[in-house]
Amino acid sequence: MAEVTLIEGIRQAMDEELARDERVFIVGEDVGPRGGVFRATEGLYEKYGGSRVVDSPLAELSIVGMGIGAALYGLRPICEIQFADFIHPAFNQIVNEAAKMCYRSNGAWTVPMVIRAPYGGGIGGGLYHSQSVEAFFTHVPGLKVVVPSNPRDAKGLLKSAVRDPNPVIYFEPKKGYRLIKGELPEEDDLLVPIGQASISRQGKDLSVFAYGMMHYYTLQAAEIVAEEGIDVEVVDLRTLLPIDEQTILKSVEKTGKALIVYEGNLTGGYGAEISAILAEKAFVSLDAPIRRLAGPDVPAAPFSHPLQDWFMLDVSKIAAGIRSMAEY
Amino acid sequence: MEVREKIQTELTHELMLEMYWIMLLSRRIDERAWLLHRQGKFPFHISGIGHEAAQVGAAFALKRGKDWLVPYYRDLAMVLAFGLTPAEFALGLMGKKGEPSSGARQMPSHWGLRRANIISTSSPVGTQTPHAAGIGFAIKYRGDDAIVLTSIGEGSTSQGEWYEGVNWAAIHQLPVIFLVENNEYAISVPRSKQMAVSNVAEKANGLGLPGITVNGLDVIEVYDAVKSAADRARAGGGPTLIEATVLRMTPHSSDDDDRMYRSREEIEEMKQKDPVNAFRDYLIQQNIITEAAQEKFQSRAKEEVNAAIKFAEDTPYPDVEDASYPVYAEDIRHG
Ligand SMILES: Cc1ncc(C[n+]2csc(CCOP(=O)(O)OP(=O)(O)O)c2C)c(N)n1
Ligand SMILES: [Mg+2]
Numbered sequence: 293m294a295e296v297t298l299i300e301g302i303r304q305a306m307d308e309e310l311a312r313d314e315r316v317f318i319v320g321e322d323v324g325p326r327g328g329v330f331r332a333t334e335g336l337y338e339k340y341g342g343s344r345v346v347d348s349p350l351a352e353l354s355i356v357g358m359g360i361g362a363a364l365y366g367l368r369p370i371c372e373i374q375f376a377d378f379i380h381p382a383f384n385q386i387v388n389e390a391a392k393m394c395y396r397s398n399g400a401w402t403v404p405m406v407i408r409a410p411y412g413g414g415i416g417g418g419l420y421h422s423q424s425v426e427a428f429f430t431h432v433p434g435l436k437v438v439v440p441s442n443p444r445d446a447k448g449l450l451k452s453a454v455r456d457p458n459p460v461i462y463f464e465p466k467k468g469y470r471l472i473k474g475e476l477p478e479e480d481d482l483l484v485p486i487g488q489a490s491i492s493r494q495g496k497d498l499s500v501f502a503y504g505m506m507h508y509y510t511l512q513a514a515e516i517v518a519e520e521g522i523d524v525e526v527v528d529l530r531t532l533l534p535i536d537e538q539t540i541l542k543s544v545e546k547t548g549k550a551l552i553v554y555e556g557n558l559t560g561g562y563g564a565e566i567s568a569i570l571a572e573k574a575f576v577s578l579d580a581p582i583r584r585l586a587g588p589d590v591p592a593a594p595f596s597h598p599l600q601d602w603f604m605l606d607v608s609k610i611a612a613g614i615r616s617m618a619e620y
Numbered sequence: 621m622e623v624r625e626k627i628q629t630e631l632t633h634e635l636m637l638e639m640y641w642i643m644l645l646s647r648r649i650d651e652r653a654w655l656l657h658r659q660g661k662f663p664f665h666i667s668g669i670g671h672e673a674a675q676v677g678a679a680f681a682l683k684r685g686k687d688w689l690v691p692y693y694r695d696l697a698m699v700l701a702f703g704l705t706p707a708e709f710a711l712g713l714m715g716k717k718g719e720p721s722s723g724a725r726q727m728p729s730h731w732g733l734r735r736a737n738i739i740s741t742s743s744p745v746g747t748q749t750p751h752a753a754g755i756g757f758a759i760k761y762r763g764d765d766a767i768v769l770t771s772i773g774e775g776s777t778s779q780g781e782w783y784e785g786v787n788w789a790a791i792h793q794l795p796v797i798f799l800v801e802n803n804e805y806a807i808s809v810p811r812s813k814q815m816a817v818s819n820v821a822e823k824a825n826g827l828g829l830p831g832i833t834v835n836g837l838d839v840i841e842v843y844d845a846v847k848s849a850a851d852r853a854r855a856g857g858g859p860t861l862i863e864a865t866v867l868r869m870t871p872h873s874s875d876d877d878d879r880m881y882r883s884r885e886e887i888e889e890m891k892q893k894d895p896v897n898a899f900r901d902y903l904i905q906q907n908i909i910t911e912a913a914q915e916k917f918q919s920r921a922k923e924e925v926n927a928a929i930k931f932a933e934d935t936p937y938p939d940v941e942d943a944s945y946p947v948y949a950e951d952i953r954h955g
Contacts, residue, residue: 317761343761349791354750354784361754364739365688367761369754384781388744389751395945397732397740398723399952433947457949 296476299469301443302332302408304476305450306370310340313368316454319346319355320372320408329374330410330469356382356407360390363405368454376411376463377423377592390459391434406453410466411439412505412555413587414604418595424556424587429461430533430565436460436486437533441507443474445530448484456486465504472508489536491543495525498549498580498617501540501566503529506553506605513610522618532562540566541574548579551617555605558586580620585613631843633908639680639701639839640899640909641917643672646697647896648921649706652929653713653728657874662714665874666729668696670867671801673895675771676701677842678799678864681850682769688737688759690752690770692745693729694801698771703736706924710932717938724938737766746772746779749798753785756794756859767795767853769846774863775806777823778814786861790829793858797849800861801836803868808881820863829859836864837895867893 296304309316318333324347327334337345348355352373359369373379379386390403413422430437436458440446446464453460465472476482492507493514502510507528514524527543529536544550550570552563563584570582585605587593593603646668653665668675671694679701682689691698696709704720711719712728721732721740732740739755741748752770759766776782777800789796800820804811817823824831834845842864849860867890871878878887903909909917945951 349784349787351784351787353781354753354788357747357750357781357785358754358757358788361690361739361751361756362758362761363754364751365755365758365762367758381780384744384747385750388742389747392742393740394949394952395947396722396726396730396742397734398725398942399946399949400720400732400734401740402949402952404949436948 293475295473296443297470298443298446298472299332301446302450305447309451309454316368317344318370319348321348321350321374323372352378352381353385356385359405360403363403364401368404370406373409375421376409376425377420379409387432391432402457403459404457405459407461409463411463412465412467413593414467419592422593426463426532427556427562430562438531439463439504441504441528443476445484448482452483452486468505468508487531487534489527489529489539492528493526495523497523499525499543499547500551501527501529502553506555509607509610510553512607516611517614544570544574545577548577549617550582551613553585553610555587557589559589561586583617636908639676642701643676643896644917644921646672646700649925652925664727666693667870668694670869672697673839674801674836674842674864674866677839678846681843681846687766688755688768690739690748691731692771695771699731702738704733706928707931710928714932716932716935745776746781749782749785752796753788756789756796759795767850769797771799774800774802774811774820775814777820786827789859790827795853796859798861800863801866802863803866805868807872824861829861831861833863836866837893839899
């Protein structure tokens with residue numbers, strides 16, 4: 293076992309999949325000699341060459357659009373969107389084309405592709421380098437949406453995504469790229485299945501559902517409140533679409549309380565869906581109203597440090613949310 | 621005329637008759653679709669009438685069965701040339717079971733035919749262009765001998781999707797032909813309100829690929845242009861933009877009323893230039909077809925259209941449960 297960063301898990305996954313399958317290629321802005329602006333593709337251009345690690349024009353819709361065409365022909369593209377904030381020009385291609393291809397062709401054509409996009413705030417990125425855009429895509433049947441929260445899942449989920457026969461959007465918590473470290477088993481072919489949440493901390497008093505960076509903070513908050521006698525169960529959702537309802541419902545049946553933590557805007561955010569599922573299917577198990585802890589409903593995280601801090605959830609805000617929930 | 625002399629050697633009489641047959645068949649089934657729509661048999665038809673020469677010339681210049689097609693909704697004649705049957709088209713009109721492009725999930729004329737390398741297409745215009753670039757990329761990546769042709773209307777070349785797709789192919793010298801069927805209208809909006817350049821081919825200058833304009837009412841001229849572009853693409857010479865000037869002889873679709881934006885005189889003038897009639901006259905004049913043989917073509921087309929419509933009418937609608945799948949590849953039901 294070696295301790296590595298989250299971004300190293302991502303890099304290793306791409307390295308191994310490029311080595312394993314000739315159909316796999318990477319396309320995106322600055323992914324070549326620069327190795328990506330966050331260095332997720334570091335060394336891959338040198339190892340696999342410019343025909344498999346392809347610097348695209350600065351044009352997101354065609355990064356995805358050409359990826360769709362290549363996938364239809366039989367390749368396995370990994371498309372990198374430099375920041376999730378810039379995925380919007382490709383929205384049409386993702387939602388109207390990639391997501392609908394299988395259904396609209398009655399299965400004659402499928403789009404096996406991965407779209408990687410660093411998301412999330414707390415890095416001084418202002419409105420346009422901080423967004424959490426997952427809820428736009430979890431509304432879309434035909435897509436799979438994945439968010440890892442640790443190096444092991446980052447690697448195993450990305451490898452699974454490359455092999456998945458559907459379009460998979462893989463959102464990377466960029467604040468955690470180097471902050472989040474963890475053990476990576478020296479397994480030949482580490483695969484983490486898409487579609488399964490994981491219980492990352494067992495507890496009995498209340499369930500907290502989170503993913504990505506907020507999951508990392510939630511685990512820390514759970515340790516703090518544990519010293520105060522609150523026993524929190526933490527569920528790392530990992531795959532946002534399709535939803536692992538079973539794990540979610542089971543946890544709440546056990547604890548009777550549910551707090552959902554996500555850093556995107558509160559209204560219409562991903563937590564609303566979890567909340568709706570619990571209200572519909574776990575009502576009799578609930579001992580308290582479901583609560584969402586999320587980003588405020590302003591357009592996005594502001595730049596100036598104190599303003600950004602006001603926007604972002606952190607360990608102490610999550611701990612406070614847990615305490616008030618536990619008191620109920 | 622040079623074109624014709626050069627082409628005579630390549631285009632055998634048999635091939636020209638086959639081209640005429642597809643143009644005629646496309647025209648006849650298209651006309652029938654308008655008729656049936658007016659009778660309330662189905663809710664929508666979008667027509668290729670006036671575009672047939674451009675579409676058939678292009679399709680025949682490709683290696684059918686080997687090359688790839690990313691068409692747009694007007695390309696009835698093009699997909700018939702690639703192997704869609706009239707009966708399959710009729711299933712699409714009526715939304716009947718077994719319709720091959722989408723299992724009747726999509727509106728009519730949203731082509732897609734796996735067995736003929738025709739990619740599934742959608743409604744938002746322009747989205748297909750980057751797909752063609754990606755297919756071209758994949759062909760080059762694999763070192764295959766195929767090429768890909770994608771088509772689009774001139775109005776839709778205003779979309780960013782179109783520019784981005786063409787740009788990719790030009791940068792990477794991909795084996796892609798971008799065919800623009802310029803009928804001077806995007807629903808009601810004239811070309812002059814879509815672009816400041818005087819023709820679509822000029823757009824190629826800004827993107828770094830060859831661009832040419834051909835008379836899209838002349839099937840042989842289109843064949844020749846697409847054939848040389850295809851040969852060049854296959855030899856590693858990169859993409860070409862080909863603008864074919866055509867006529868939209870009908871309203872935009874069955875939901876449109878073109879009397880609001882163009883005169884009846886304009887439509888009457890178009891009839892004088894009808895590309896299907898023009899090719900018929902050429903074939904007769906060149907003694908490639910006799911009047912009598914021509915009449916036979918006409919009656920055969922009528923029979924085939926009747927049979928196709930009857931087949932679709934006799935076919936049931938899809939099972940309602942078909943609507944629930946396949947959202948993901950795991951849901952695909954084989955057989
Ligand atoms: C993105 C998008 N916007 C609007 C429409 C509605 N629409 C369908 S066809 C069309 C006109 C297209 O004109 P053109 O590209 O010239 O092709 P033509 O129909 O003339 O062959 C419009 C506006 C659409 N399908 N997609
Ligand atoms: Mg037009």
